[in-house]
């Protein structure tokens with residue numbers, strides 16, 4: 001092993017069964033790739049412990065030998081947080097048990113390597129809902145969701161992953177196990193230490209178990225796609241729906257015409273639900289835990305008024321489960337469709353909801369002046385003020401020549417975001433990809449506090465080093 005200290009592998013093999021240690025090149029390959037193909041891990045050992053105790057032993061050995069550890073969940077992260085440069089990758093894939101479902105307490109206790117879709121299914125089987133939902137749910141793991149404080153399509157109603165968890169168990173960088181695995185809705189006993197691990201992208205420890213909040217399962221729902229003549233109208237429609245439907249509004253997504261066209265061009269099964277072309281669309285979902293709630297009647301009234309007021313020009317209400325899937329497919333496949341169109345430069349930003357349209361308009365004007373012909377595909381969780389402000393290359397431009405503008409376009413877009421008191425990373429995290437941007441925009445106090453916390457918990461800097469910020 002080139003970069004590993006002598007005796008490290010011997011110590012590791014004393015603590016872990018052989019089945020938990022991968023070193024053959026062909027076994028390592030799937031762990032070294034990265035979702036967007038922008039980076040690749042350079043690492044010769046992957047550890048796959050079967051439980052938190054073995055995981056803790058492995059981390060203690062790494063700490064003793066000063067070997068860095070990169071925790072890896074479903075490997076769907078979009079900012080390179082799971083990229084290793086030397087050291088070991090520690091996969092959570094074998095910690096995949098659903099430990100308990102308590103329907104009276106409305107909680108589920110799980111191991112961190114459980115795939116999100118399996119957790120959703122277990123909640124459904126128990127007559128409940130675990131509301132975290134995102135395009136990668138068939139592969140991402142709850143540990144990764146917690147480590148990145150993932151958002152997704154239901155944040156509007158249920159909040160980010162941080163709001164969906166009551167307790168956490170985590171292995172600290174020195175191999176001790178932090179036991180914060182309680183299922184309490186009230187616990188004011190000093191610092192809420194579990195919060196440190198949520199959104200820390202594996203830099204402070206490895207989450208091994210979690211107690212998740214469950215909600216009553218939806219028993220009525222309606223899904224609508226509305227067509228809008230002007231971007232400005234999106235927020236008027238959002239305001240009307242929210243005022244009328246309250247917290248029955250669970251999702252409100254923006255899709256531009258370009259997004260739909262890219263889907264039609266590149267993703268089989270994506271079709272235009274309308275006869276006419278429209279410049280903007282909103283995908284809206286209402287749900288209620290009450291059987292027979294007339295959500296359809298409710299949304300129809302809002303849509304009729306919106307048509308009269310010329311806020312919308314048309315709307316489609318899904319008539320079947322299949323049509324619900326078809327409408328959501330347009331939204332969920334949009335990032336993949338965009339990637340197939342050539343070079344794309346993506347920004348996952350948030351601004352106050354009231355500034356979302358102004359942000360899109362100002363940023364679009366500026367990027368179009370910088371690169372004539374650039375195609376703006378601004379879509380996503382507009383009801384949370386979270387916009388995936390993605391830029392697609394002009395059709396006749398060389399892909400690499402377009403991608404060479406990455407830093408310049410980042411600066412243009414992020415300057416507007418920061419001017420509007422927004423965030424340069426709404427839900428994907430910082431990892432490696434946005435580290436420079438965080439360094440550019442974060443206050444020195446903010447970075448200093450983060451570094452102090454890192455030094456206190458991980459004095460040997462072994463836990464996912466060089467992610468989010470350089471420790472200095």
Ligand SMILES: Cc1cc2nc3c(=O)[nH]c(=O)nc-3n(C[C@H](O)[C@H](O)[C@H](O)COP(=O)(O)OP(=O)(O)OC[C@H]3O[C@@H](n4cnc5c(N)ncnc54)[C@H](O)[C@@H]3O)c2cc1C
Nearest residue numbers: 073074075076077081135141143144145147150151202207
């Ligand atoms: C098609 C698609 C759609 C997506 N949609 C959304 C979306 O709507 N909203 C959103 O927020 N994100 C979205 N993402 C991004 C990604 O799916 C989420 O960030 C997800 O939460 C990552 O989970 P994972 O298990 O794949 O983590 P990984 O990619 O394996 O890891 C992500 C980070 O978490 C750390 N980590 C992983 N597991 C642990 C653990 N147990 N303990 C400590 N650290 C750990 C890793 O070191 C890394 O830094 C999407 C991704 C794709 C590919």
